[in-house]
Amino acid sequence: DGGITQSPKYLFRKEGQNVTLSCEQNLNHDAMYWYRQDPGQGLRLIYYSQIVNDFQKGDIAEGYSVSREKKESFPLTVTSAQKNPTAFYLCASGASQETQYFGPGTRLLVL
Amino acid sequence: AQSVSQHNHHVILSEAASLELGCNYSYGGTVNLFWYVQYPGQHLQLLLKYFSGDPLVKGIKGFEAEFIKSKFSFNLRKPSVQWSDTAEYFCAVNAADSSYKLIFGSGTRLLVRP
Numbered sequence: 012d013g014g015i016t017q018s019p020k021y022l023f024r025k026e027g028q029n030v031t032l033s034c035e036q037n038l039n040h041d042a043m044y045w046y047r048q049d050p051g052q053g054l055r056l057i058y059y060s061q062i063v064n065d066f067q068k069g070d071i072a073e074g075y076s077v078s079r080e081k082k083e084s085f086p087l088t089v090t091s092a093q094k095n096p097t098a099f100y101l102c103a104s105g106a107s108q109e110t111q112y113f114g115p116g117t118r119l120l121v122l
Numbered sequence: 123a124q125s126v127s128q129h130n131h132h133v134i135l136s137e138a139a140s141l142e143l144g145c146n147y148s149y150g151g152t153v154n155l156f157w158y159v160q161y162p163g164q165h166l167q168l169l170l171k172y173f174s175g176d177p178l179v180k181g182i183k184g185f186e187a188e189f190i191k192s193k194f195s196f197n198l199r200k201p202s203v204q205w206s207d208t209a210e211y212f213c214a215v216n217a218a219d220s221s222y223k224l225i226f227g228s229g230t231r232l233l234v235r236p
Contacts, residue, residue, distance in 0.1 A: 044224070051131065053212060053226040054166075069223065101166060103224075110156070111224055113166040 014038065015114035017102050022119045024089065024096060032087045032117045034102030043085035044111060047071060048099040057100075060085055089119060097121050124149040126215050128227035135203050136235050143198040143230050145213030155196040156214040156224070157187055166212070172196065183207070205236045 015036045024030045036043065042061045046054040056069030060079040074093025079085055085104075089096045099118050105111035129144040147153065157169040170181025177189040187198045196213060213227040 042222075046226075051228055053126075053128075053228040054214075054224075055226070056223055059223060110168055110171055112168070113158075115165050 015102060015104055015112060017100075017114040017117050019117060020115070022117055023122050024119060025122050027091045029088055029090050030119070032089070032100055032102075032119070034085045034087065034114060035083055036085075036102075036104040036112075036114075037083060038104055038112065039082070040104035040106050040112075041082070042105050042111075043079065044103040044105070045069075045075070045077065045085070045087045046101045046103065048101055048116075054101060057087065124153075124215060124217065124220060124225045126213055126225050126227040128211075128213055128230050130230045131228065132231050132233070134233045134235065137205055138202050139234075141198070141200040141203045141207070141232070143211055143213075143232070145196045145198065145227060147194050147196070147213075147215045147225075149194075149215065149217055151217055151219060153215050153217045154222075155187075155189060156216075157181065157185070157196070157198050158212045158214060158226075159209045160212070160229075161209045169198070169211070203232075203234045205234050208232060208234045 018033045044059040045057040058077040060066035076088045101116045102114040103111040125148045127146045155172040159169045160166045172179045172189045180186045211230045214224045216222045216224045
């Protein structure tokens with residue numbers, strides 16, 4: 012079954028805690044992306060990676076970190092520096108300038 | 123910097139009514155244009171896209187969009203909506219000289235009443 016998987020579906024974070032969101036794709040796409048979705052604001056780009064071992068900051072990278080050690084995987088860490096982490100996080104992949112395909116998302120809540 | 127504006131934040135229609143959702147972008151260069159849809163509880167899905175060629179593009183489920191370069195617009199249309207079209211719709215743009223990063227509009231929530 013091809014596609015993009017994200018886990019977990021729901022994630023709870025305590026104050027001062029770092030949490031990591033998983034994103035895996037088996038579409039053989041070079042590029043992967045992380046977006047944050049807040050009500051009424053659309054999707055905003057956090058980080059993106061166009062090739063393994065390389066990634067760039069998006070528009071709202073502060074308080075987040077990523078790695079891209081494998082083509083299939085692009086995990087996102089929400090650090091304690093992110094003061095307003097409650098949101099819906101979407102991972103996407105695509106063949107560079109082509110269409111991006113989205114995963115089911117992870118909803119992060121702060122306890 | 124690029125930006126995308128969706129003018130209607132909430133739209134309520136009755137079944138069989140016609141739909142037009144506005145989308146304008148601010149960027150002077152060559153762009154690719156997309157409409158995505160997010161049905162309740164589901165993934166964000168591609169509805170249609172425009173890269174080049176015929177400015178009237180047809181997508182899934184009877185949707186179409188027209189690229190009007192002079193107006194920097196890419197409005198989404200459907201002649202007759204169904205209850206199942208209730209969803210949130212996002213317009214998005216990317217461009218070659220910005221590494222093809224997708225810039226999204228703020229979305230339009232469509233409610234179709236049966």
